[in-house]
Structure formats: structure tokens, C-alpha cells
Amino acid sequence: MMRLDYGVTRAPARLIFGPGQRRAIGTAAASLGKRALICTDARFGALPIMQEILKDLAEQGVQTQLYSETEAELPLESILACVDRYRDFAPDVLIGIGGGSCVDLAKLVSLLLVHSAPLSQYYGEFKVPGPILPVIAVPTTSGTGAEVTPVAVLGDPALTMKVGISSPELIPHTAICDPELTLTCPKGLTAISGADAMAHAIEAFAATTRQADPAMAMTRVFVGKNVLSDHYALTAIKLIYSNLRRATSEGGDLDARTAVMLGSTYAGLAFGSAGTSAAHAIQYPIGAMTSTAHGLGIGILLPYTMAFNLPVAAADYAEIGRAIGVASAGDADEDAAKAAIEAIRALFAEVGIPVSLRAIGIDDAHIEDISTLSMNAKRLVENNPRPLDPSTIKGILAAAMQAE
Template identity: 70%
Template sequence: MRIDYGVTRAPARLFFGPGQRRAIGRAAADLGERVLICTDKRLAALPVMEEILNDLKAHNLQTIVFDATEPELPLSGILECVAAYRDFDPQVIVGIGGGSCLDLAKLVSLSLTYPGPLSQYYGEFKVPGPVRPLIAVPTTSGTGSEATPVAVLADPERTMKVGISSPALIPHTAICDPELTTTCPRGLTAISGADALAHAIEAFAAVSRPADPHLAMERVFVGKNTLSDNYALSAIKLLFANLERAVEQGDDIEARSAVMLGATYAGLAFGSGGTAAAHAIQYPVGAQTHTAHGLGVGILLPYTMDFNLQDAAADYAEIARAIGVADSRESDEVAARAAIASIRALFSRIGIPSTLRDIAITEDHLDSLSALSMNAARLIENNPTPLNPAAIRQILTRALQDA
């Protein structure tokens, strides 16, 4: 394992474990007096939200709830929330929910701190400074947004979803309570977990760059490094061992805890190591099919690993040995193939489709998808095997035909 260079970007505080949601009130009181909660209608109606609101009230905090977060986070929803609560002037923004709720909290905080439009911040290192303090409380185990410098939104002027990447967007406090995930539906648990596993695998096998002292100041995603490697490998082991049980037995708090910890570790890994081909290609695939991010990533990941085998065999072999599907007596290539086969089999067991045909991609889409994938330049550049439109079309063709 490379030990000469490492980068970690993380929340100032990260509280993990069953019942940790009861720290929200005190954590918010440390940061301000007026609190805006960003969540969705389903969560806002649950008894746990009343519990959280009572906790905030007990700490003498003025609290307003925005409960209209939409999946895939359209720009219009961000602007609606900002317009509604600018006069309230919240000092703390709390995101409670899945990735869209957490990303909404990040982007509302950004919008309340600096002038618009948000489009001027698309890309890396364009946020000019600190935003209003954020508390992230995930209720799914997938995006890792509670620990990352990234927020993703859907802008109608762009073909694909776009990202804003800046260390300023890392939440001040992450509160990860696996009890909040026990009501997460089976299908959402599966695709969220697939996304988390992809985060960890892509970070672990990302391109390795020279350890320039300025690298972490110029790139949010620096590529493979020793600190992200440790988070990534821990995440992979937790997710591989526990995701299926969390999908099948949603009330199993031990499995839920392991998967949530794995997803958070994966967020810490890709927050500096970055993601790669599966995520880059999913953006146009998701835009074309209007399917969930984690679903597309889950379909694509084994095919991108197949493509990367020539350059990432040693990394995939290390993964195989860590999850117990190969040992040191086998060559790296044999072990790497075992890792890919095992990921493919896990995804099949939890209901992830095996081909892009299953989400209505056809041969006619492949040229445009190949070209559009190249727009995710920071992810394309992070892939261990160089990518161009022809290479991406090769991946897509295999993912369409399951050849």
C-alpha cells in the first residue's frame, strides 16, 4: 500500500451510532440560534422529526422546516428554499434525509452566504470561503454526503446533473444514526449501498498522481492516496459483508449500522480520492433514463472494473483478499477477476439489474452517452485506465449486451 502521500477532508465533528440523533439539539446550539431544517415530506411526517424538533426547542432554538426536497435535487427547489427563508436568516442549516436533502442543505447554505447564480460555483474550488454551518443527518446509507465536499444538482440548462466541489461544503457536523435507516425501503437500501460500494472501490483504484505539495489545493479529487485507501478498504469490507443482510432484514440494526459506517467511510474515501468511470457514465445515463443515481452506478460498476483490469489488477486483487474471495497464493489478475465476479453476484442478489437494457438504454443512445460522459472531466481524469469516447462506448456496449 502506498504510504507516501495522503489527504483527508472531513467534518469537524462526526458522531456515529444508534441514538446519536439526540445530539442534534446541542450540536446546533453550539453553532447558532436560528435553524433551518432541509428534509422531505415523508420524513417531516414521521414521529422522529417531532422528536428532533422537540430537542431543538429544548435548546432554545428557533427552527423552521423546509419539507419540499425533491429527488435528484432540481435547481428550482434550491431557489425556492432560499427565497422562502432568506428573511429568517438561519445561522445553522440542518439536512436530514437522503443525499438530496443533504445536498440541498449545502447549496442553501452556499446561496445564503454568497451571491448567485449557483452556476458560477459549478466545478472545483469556486466557493470563495466558508458557508453557514451545516449539520448533516443521513437517513440512507449511500451518498456519503455527510462527509464530502461535493453537492450535486439538476440544472435544466444542463443536459446532465452538475456538481459543486469545495472543502467549504463539508458539513461542520455529521450525525450518523443507523436507527434512522431502518425504515429505508428494500430497493432504496440496495441502490444506495451499491453507490457507496462504488465510491469506495473507485477511490481505492483511482489514478495515482505524483505527491505534489500543491495537489490538494488544486484538485478536490487527488486520486489514490494512503488515507483514502484506508477508509475505502474499511468501507468495502463492511459493505460487502453486510449490505445483503441490510437489504433483506431492514430492522437488523447491526447490519444497518455496518452499512451506514461503510457508506460514511466511503464518503471520507472519495472526498479526497474521488470517483471515476462508473460515476462519469451514470450522469448521462441517468439524464437519459430518469433513473436513480445509485441504480445506474450499480449496473455500470462491474463493467468499468472489467475495463480497468489492465491497470487496476493489483488494487482489485487487494480488495478480493480483503473480502475473502481470494488469497495470496493467487495471481493479482485471478484475484481481481474474483473481486469483480463477487461484486456482480452481490448486486444481482440484492436486485440490481445486470444490463443497461433493463433501464431502457438502446444501441441508438451509445454515441451520445459516450460523448456526454467526457463532460465529467474530473471523474474521467481520475480513472486508472485512460478514457476517451471510444473507450466509454466499449464499456457501454458491454453493459448493454452483457457480453
């Protein structure tokens, strides 16, 4: 049973949430310096709203440079190119505006502008030697939670899968979460981003429980299930479950968009200390093999990893089932837990996420490699409540391949 007196939260110094709060970017940046490098993608960089943000920064006396070439999955060479291009500009602050890749680019460019290359020396946990330049994170999707987390993920061509750098130094100084920025997010991206956020919350809530060693939070980025992450995670699950359908089907519904973005932010706060587990570990090689979006693979896998974990996580899943209203207090934990799993499966299917890995190009010939490569995500494998090995991962994959 989890100890109820141990908890860890890592969060930005400032977290500003609400419709219209993008208008705080200028004053937030001016409080941190006079030169800002903005990292975004081509789509957002071309929108009129980007010009509004640039005008706001100029009115606050902040000189800016705009990098709008962020690529999906964040290739290493693009990070290095951005650093080389803007090193002489010497920004005081980085502003990441966009999806997770844009925010992660801001984190990693900031890291390399302060600390020496190569970036590979920081792969893993607690390897960033000290503070980076302050980052302002402004998400335009509701999924990754990158605006509040100590993690950045990139694609290194020397490695088979994406790799993460995990350090509290990477937590943005300021997160500005404005759900109005998600109103134009396409239906498909809204769905898979929401599935990713839901997985963050569920995997954090059902993560393994560790002995409350006083040194743990200083040596392990993901400490496992704890009393503080549980609060964020369960709130996130309720918000996303109740609002993702509407945010997906009625993209202009600001109330639904606000609820899902709040859920995504809470989910980021949850997994930023508790961590994620099986679905994320298995998705990494699947994403590399299929070049499909992270949230899509996560959405397919999550119901199957939950079913695998059911024998040891029934109490946690039962609490989720009761919280989202698909089970009652009088139901046995196993029944309530199964109801929760089926509810998540139904939600994802309703918003358009496939039920089988075959839908994204995985076939039986891939299973051996996926099961082996998944084990390389050690921090995620160790965080799963039920022990994982290549054999058990094959079982999860087999179930996810047979689904109709």
C-alpha cells in the first residue's frame, strides 16, 4: 500500500493558465532578459497570432529572433543547427511555442547555449550539470505536458529509438497555457494528444511504489506513485475523460478545450515526478519503426498495458473507474478496474484511435525486435507496477495485434 506521507512535485517557477494568457508572454520574457529566441514550427510561425506575440515582446522592450523550422520528432541535427545559428545572438531567454517538439527544442537549445556539446553526454537522468537559460513554454496542443516536465526527447540517428534527457534543470521557468491556442488544433491531433495526456496520468497514478528514501528525489527523476502526483493524476483523468470527446468533435468549444488543456497540464505535473511506464516504453521502438505520432501508438497500447497490469494495479484502476463514473463504491476492485479499462478503450475508439497495432503497420515479424528494444527504456520499464521483460512485452503486443 502506498505511503500517504511521501510526495514530490517539480514544476515551473510560474505556471499561468487560462484563455487569453498568451498576452502575458511579453511581460514574462521582459522579467527574464532583453533578448529572446522563439522556437516554433512553420505552421504557427506563419499565423497572425505569431505577429501579435512578436509585437507584444517588442512593446515590452524584448529583442527577438524567430526560429520557425522545428521538425517533428526533433532530429539532433536540427537542434545543433539552431544552436549554431543563434549562438551569437546570445539570447537571455528561450520561448518554445507549439507542440512538444517546439518546447523540447527550446529546452535543448537553452541547454547547449550554457553547457558544452555533445548533447549525448546528457542522455539519461540527472546528467545536466547545472542551470540552463530560462525557458518560457507556451503549448498549442494538449498532450505532451512538456511545459511543466523535466524531460526533453529527441531523435539521434546513432540510436534506434528516440532518447530522453531527464533533469529538473530542464523544467521551464515559466509555463503559459492558453487554451485559445488549441482551438485550431485538428481533430486527429487533438485525439492523439489527449490520449497521450491520459496515458501520462494513468501511468503516473498506477506507477510502482518505492520506499520513501529521503535521497530518492535527488537521484531519481521518476520516483513512482506518490501522494502529490496522485492528486494531479486523478484530476487530469477526470478532466480528460469528461471533455476529450467534445474537444475532438467540436473543436471550437472553448470550455472543452480549456478542460482538456488543464488535464494535460495536470498530467504533466503528475508524471514529471511519478513517471510513465509500459505504454511509453513499448511505443518508442514502435514509433521508430513506423514513423507514426507518439500519441497514436500510446493510444493504441494503453488499454492493453492496463490489462496486463490489472493483477497488481486493480486498486488503482478501480479508483480511476469510480472517479470517472463507470464504477460505484460498492463494486469489487477488480470489477471497477475492468470497467475503467473498458471505458478508456471506448473513449479512444470514439475519438478515432485504432484498436490494433496492425493499423499503423506493425506485423508479427516486428514483435521480437519491439520486445527487446522496449527494455532499453529502463526508467520506464522499472516504473511499471508489474515486472516487464521481453516475454511479457510479447504478450502485450500479441493482444494488441489480435484486436479487431
